[in-house]
Amino acid sequence: MTDEAYGALRASAALWAGASVLITNRRGQVLLQRVGYRPTRLLPGGAVERESPAQAAARELEEELGVKVSVTRGLAVDWVSPAGRATPPVMKFPGEVLHVFDGGVWDEERIASIRPAPGEIEAVEFAEPADLPALMEPGDARRALAALRARINGTGPVLLEDGRPLVPTLLDRVNAFTRHRAAHHWPWHGGPAPAGMPVRQCWGWLFAPDGRVLTLLDPANGAACLPGGTPEPQDHGDPATTLTREVAEEAAARISDPVLLGYLPDEHASSGPCARVRMAARLTDVGPSRPDPATGQTYVRALATPEQVTELFDWGPGAADQLQAVHQARSLLRIPKAAHQPVSELTGPACW
Known part of the structure; x- marks a missing residue:
């Protein structure tokens, strides 16, 4: 031409x-x-x-x-x-x-x-x-x-x-951000919840050896949550027991002994003012994915850096303080800081 x-x-x-x-x-x-x-x-x-x-x-x-x-x-x-x-x-x-x-x-x-x-x-x-x-x-x-x-x-x-x-990517496949992110605009407090304030929730920052943490995603709309849940009578008021049980039920995973990070005071909960506790632990074992017996939901188990996790939620000003506590716990657990990489699925089984 x-x-x-x-x-x-x-x-x-x-x-x-x-x-x-x-x-x-x-x-x-x-x-x-x-x-x-x-x-x-x-x-x-x-x-x-x-x-x-x-x-x-x-x-x-x-x-x-x-x-x-x-x-x-x-x-x-x-x-x-x-x-x-x-x-x-x-x-x-x-x-x-x-x-x-x-x-x-x-x-x-x-x-x-x-x-x-x-x-x-x-x-x-x-x-x-x-x-x-x-x-x-x-x-x-x-x-x-x-x-x-x-x-x-x-x-x-x-x-x-x-x-x-x-x-x-994984975030595309689960349609991340097509459902409103959980909005938890509560101030962050380090240490245990005050005596007399009931604990209504215990979530965990669970570290893989590379420094990323386990996050659960709804397969239909990408809604995210950290592993954990509501205390049950058999937990005898121990947040660590609650977290260990919930992680096994929701994520088919086992963890090391959890360490307390702090709590978020929820003054407007339907059942009255309460504390929402956050803990950290190592992931030690992950089995085949299965439905959560409490809800019937089978979550997509994802690994993400702590910074990526905070972007999946709407936590307000308290997010930065909680993130700082997470990295302090990571250092205490002798976990390296995660390199930035795409959010990826943890299919399991795995043993660390």
């Missing part, structure tokens, strides 16, 4: 290019924009002009939000097919390659500095990830959630087609 013919051929197959930015607050909620020209919410971003996608993302943030941010980390690259976006036929939408960048976690000071572009951005709001499908177009919501999961996994940009990953 001549250069002219080859250029014409490539031009006939040209796609649009776009860039958007995933930004969260410290609670893990996603920044969305309300615009006057669409009924659904959008991530900040827009068309790539005569610039790189990263330059376009940074430019759009400054134009739309009035915030200057360097954008360097990619989360997802999505091929949006002509059928993957609802556009007027007259637009002749040819498809688009859309890059999603990581805008980071914004604190209150940076959020307060947002100045929405007048005439374009009507409002800016932070939404719980599980609410994105109701607020955004389906493809936009899939893309945003896939980018959020990629950020937690930390494996670099994922490849998507119409918002669906070509190679789904």
Whole structure:
């Protein structure tokens, strides 16, 4: 082919290019924009002009939000097919390659500095990830959630087609963030619960030898919980006994003697004020997965770093203090700090 013919051929197959930015607050909620020209919410971003996608993302943030941010980390690259976006036929939408960048976690000071572009951005709001499908177009919501999961996994940009990953990770397979995260905005207190305050729950941070911890995921919606549960009469008021029993029932696992981390005071529990205890232990043995006899639920057993675990919940300001106590216990148990890696399934059996 001549250069002219080859250029014409490539031009006939040209796609649009776009860039958007995933930004969260410290609670893990996603920044969305309300615009006057669409009924659904959008991530900040827009068309790539005569610039790189990263330059376009940074430019759009400054134009739309009035915030200057360097954008360097990619989360997802999505091929949006002509059928993957609802556009007027007259637009002749040819498809688009859309890059999603990581805008980071914004604190209150940076959020307060947002100045929405007048005439374009009507409002800016932070939404719980599980609410994105109701607020955004389906493809936009899939893309945003896939980018959020990629950020937690930390494996670099994922490849998507119409918002669906070509190679789904564990968080994709269990549809993480499609159900509201457990919101536990209680202050953290180290040490035992006060005398007279009943213990209604005991959860455990259970360490594998590589420093990751066991997390239980609902296979249908990815809802996460740490192993543990409610004290029973046969536990005789001993949180360590409760945790050991619940871990065996829920996760078919055995642990070393637990150490107490602290507790969370729940002043508004339906049964009255109570303490929710947190402990730490080593995982020593994991058997074949089986249903929890109390609920009939068979959880997906996952290994995640402690930092990844906190992103699966909405624990508020107390999360940082609890995380610090977790790492202190990890050092006491002589467990190494986990390297950042994707959340992975623990299929078992295993013995450490």
